[in-house]
Amino acid sequence: MYAQMVDTGTPSSATIDAREARFQQRIDDGIRIEPQDWMPERYRKTLIRQISQHAHSEIVGQLPEGNWITRAPSLKRKAILLAKVQDEAGHGLYLYSAAETLGISRDQMVEDLHAGRAKYSSIFNYPTLTWADVGAIGWLVDGSAIMNQIPLCRCSYGPYARAMIRVCKEEAFHMRQGYDLMLALARGTAAQKAMAQDALNRWWWPSLMMFGPPDGDSVHSAQSQAWKIKLFTNDELRQKMVDQTVPQAEHLGLTIPDPDLKWNAERGHYDFGAIDWDEFYNVVKGNGPCNRERLETRRKAWDDGEWFRDALVAHAEKAAQRAAAKAA
Amino acid sequence: MKNQWPLWEVFIRSQHGLAHRHVGSLHAPDATMAINNARDVYTRRNEGVSIWVVRSVDITASNPDDKAELFDPAQSKVYRHPTFFPMPEEVKGL
Numbered sequence: 001m002y003a004q005m006v007d008t009g010t011p012s013s014a015t016i017d018a019r020e021a022r023f024q025q026r027i028d029d030g031i032r033i034e035p036q037d038w039m040p041e042r043y044r045k046t047l048i049r050q051i052s053q054h055a056h057s058e059i060v061g062q063l064p065e066g067n068w069i070t071r072a073p074s075l076k077r078k079a080i081l082l083a084k085v086q087d088e089a090g091h092g093l094y095l096y097s098a099a100e101t102l103g104i105s106r107d108q109m110v111e112d113l114h115a116g117r118a119k120y121s122s123i124f125n126y127p128t129l130t131w132a133d134v135g136a137i138g139w140l141v142d143g144s145a146i147m148n149q150i151p152l153c154r155c156s157y158g159p160y161a162r163a164m165i166r167v168c169k170e171e172a173f174h175m176r177q178g179y180d181l182m183l184a185l186a187r188g189t190a191a192q193k194a195m196a197q198d199a200l201n202r203w204w205w206p207s208l209m210m211f212g213p214p215d216g217d218s219v220h221s222a223q224s225q226a227w228k229i230k231l232f233t234n235d236e237l238r239q240k241m242v243d244q245t246v247p248q249a250e251h252l253g254l255t256i257p258d259p260d261l262k263w264n265a266e267r268g269h270y271d272f273g274a275i276d277w278d279e280f281y282n283v284v285k286g287n288g289p290c291n292r293e294r295l296e297t298r299r300k301a302w303d304d305g306e307w308f309r310d311a312l313v314a315h316a317e318k319a320a321q322r323a324a325a326k327a328a
Numbered sequence: 329m330k331n332q333w334p335l336w337e338v339f340i341r342s343q344h345g346l347a348h349r350h351v352g353s354l355h356a357p358d359a360t361m362a363i364n365n366a367r368d369v370y371t372r373r374n375e376g377v378s379i380w381v382v383r384s385v386d387i388t389a390s391n392p393d394d395k396a397e398l399f400d401p402a403q404s405k406v407y408r409h410p411t412f413f414p415m416p417e418e419v420k421g422l
Contacts, residue, residue: 310331
């Protein structure tokens with residue numbers, strides 16, 4: 001997902017102390033944890049990893065789509081894409097703020113991302129080769145994100161849950177504009193339809209990988225689920241995504257690139273083919289098609305903006321000094 | 329790194345005459361920039377017609393450990409709610 005394979009740490013001792021038992025009881029009773037409340041160090045650290053990774057994904061996620069802003073085929077599509085990419089920046093900011101309530105600074109998170117210490121979602125390391133990729137991202141990538149984020153609106157940590165509510169409201173626009181773009185291409189010329197099919201071919205499997213490794217290999221899931229910062233397993237969400245998307249692809253007249261995909265009446269779900277997990281782990285390790293380029297672009301934006309950030313601080317300091325001098 | 333902007337809490341008043349409500353926080357070098365940033369981050373979809381920003385360090389919050397002391401006494405005072413008083417059904421306007 002936007003946060004993949006989040007490490008939950010190792011319990012320090014076999015016995016949970018009384019405070020931790022009370023904390024777990026609160027979570028089990030459905031009472032939200034707020035920033036000033038006592039929380040186990042592992043919960044705090046896991047959430048910092050999860051929320052910051054999610055925030056980084058929103059920020060890096062601007063890059064593949066931003067690539068097409070100047071080349072959008074119409075003013076309408078350009079305005080929509082601009083609004084969408086601006087939303088992604090906003091989502092990153094809501095999430096950074098939520099993470100900061102856990103005691104990590106914004107600059108520390110940014111530095112961790114730029115130094116390659118913090119992860120972001122594997123999906124954003126794939127290139128956007130054609131305009132149809134913008135549609136496929138909205139439809140499939142944002143579609144997958146919504147599937148994961150709607151349950152997170154009920155997660156145990158108050159600031160994270162509140163940020164997710166805002167994000168989910170806006171993501172619905174993202175997914176719909178993507179599907180609308182795919183519809184326009186699918187109803188267009190043969191070349192436009194082929195472009196849409198090509199985008200689906202390239203984004204389908206990476207979108208399914210977004211949910212993270214299969215449940216059997218997902219070592220931190222049990223702890224995250226007990227803490228209610230993960231509400232469904234990776235495989236549950238992935239199945240939901242497949243079931244939801246197949247009829248949408250059929251409506252577009254596009255073919256999902258999976259020969260093993262078929263309805264299983266007994267299970268009431270679609271069966272689908274094996275995912276290439278080697279590819280996923282390779283991208284997570286930094287060897288995807290765009291890992292290096294994404295980080296370089298982020299670092300450059302940060303470095304190039306430094307003089308401006310500093311100038312705003314200098315201006316604020318001068319204005320404060322002038323106000324103080326006037327008052328004296 | 330050296331120049332991290334201070335944190336501000338953002339409050340927005342919607343169009344419907346309700347009070348300003350806390351919507352989140354952001355970093356900005358001064359109050360003017362905090363308002364500008366809040367407009368971009370928190371009002372992209374007509375969420376409000378007025379913005380307040382307050383430096384986060386200027387907010388004093390109650391301590392969660394004092395929760396019982398502060399809020400439990402209200403629980404035993406059910407008579408403060410109008411529903412405490414059974415009213416004769418045939419009498420109107422109460």
